[in-house]
Amino acid sequence: MTHWYEQRDVEDGLVRISEPHAHEIVRANVWWLRGSERDLVVDAGLGVVPLRREVPEILARDPLLLLTHAHLDHVGGAHEFAERAAHGADAAALARGVPASLDGPELAERLGTEDVGASFPDLLLDALPDPGYDPGGYGIGPVTLTRTLSGDERIDLGGRVLTVLHVPGHTPGSVALLEERTGVLYSGDAVYDGYLIDDLPESDVAAYRRTAAFLADLDVRVVHPGHGRSFGRDRLREVTERYLRRSAPADRA
Ligand SMILES: [Zn+2]
Numbered sequence: 001m002t003h004w005y006e007q008r009d010v011e012d013g014l015v016r017i018s019e020p021h022a023h024e025i026v027r028a029n030v031w032w033l034r035g036s037e038r039d040l041v042v043d044a045g046l047g048v049v050p051l052r053r054e055v056p057e058i059l060a061r062d063p064l065l066l067l068t069h070a071h072l073d074h075v076g077g078a079h080e081f082a083e084r085a086a087h088g089a090d091a092a093a094l095a096r097g098v099p100a101s102l103d104g105p106e107l108a109e110r111l112g113t114e115d116v117g118a119s120f121p122d123l124l125l126d127a128l129p130d131p132g133y134d135p136g137g138y139g140i141g142p143v144t145l146t147r148t149l150s151g152d153e154r155i156d157l158g159g160r161v162l163t164v165l166h167v168p169g170h171t172p173g174s175v176a177l178l179e180e181r182t183g184v185l186y187s188g189d190a191v192y193d194g195y196l197i198d199d200l201p202e203s204d205v206a207a208y209r210r211t212a213a214f215l216a217d218l219d220v221r222v223v224h225p226g227h228g229r230s231f232g233r234d235r236l237r238e239v240t241e242r243y244l245r246r247s248a249p250a251d252r253a
Helices: 088-096 104-111 205-216 233-246
Strands: 006-011 014-018 030-034 039-042 064-066 083-087 147-149 154-156 161-166 175-179 184-188 222-225
Touching (some): 205 233, 222 233
Parallel strands (some): 039 064, 184 222
16 A cells, blocks of 8 residues: 655644645645644645545544635545635535546646646556555545635634635635744645646636735745745745736736
C-alpha cells in the first residue's frame, strides 16, 4: 500500500499535509492547526485516500474543517469531518458536488477549461494508493455546510484566533484565514507562489484584482498557501503585484 499523505511539522501546533503522488495541478495543502480548545483543518485534499486511514489523529479532537473554496483538490475529504465551514458564495457549488476526475482531459472538460486542459496527463496520479484502486471510480459527492461564512468572522481555537477574510476571484467564495497575533495567513488559492488561475467559469478577474491589491498590502510574516511552499511578505507582494500587472485591462495598460 502506498504511503499517500506526507506530513510535516511546520511549527508548534501546525502540521502541513500534502499528497505527493497527485499531479501538481491537484496537489493541495491541508493545514492542521491545533488550539488549546479545539483543532481547525484548512482544506481536505483530494479524498483519494481517507484521512482517517493514514492520519487518524487529525479527526481525534472533533475539528472544524474550513474549506477555502469549492475545488476538488481542497474538498475531496470533506465528508470525513462532522463540522464543515465555507463561504456562502461557494456553498451551492459544494452542495451540487464539485466537478472531479483523475483523468486530466476529462477534469479539464468538467471544469470548463478544455483549452488548457489538453496538456493534462491521462492520470493525475503518479502512483495508485493500492494496487486495486480504480481511478475511474473517483468522484466527490455533495458537501453540505454546518457553518456558512461571509467574511470577518473570528474563529477561536483557544490560544489562537483566526479571522476569516473573503478574498474572491479564483472562486466567488474564496476565503483566507489570518492569525493576526503571529502574522500568519492561510491563503487557499487566492495566492500561492505560482501562476494564479483566474480563467475558470466561476472566476472573476475584477474581483481577483481587488483581492490581489488587498493582499499586496497585508502586513503578514508568513503565508501558508493552498499549493506549494510557504513564503514571506516580500514574495506575497511580488506575486500579487505580478498578477495585477498581467491582469490589467488592455485599454489601460
Ligand atoms: Zn482552486
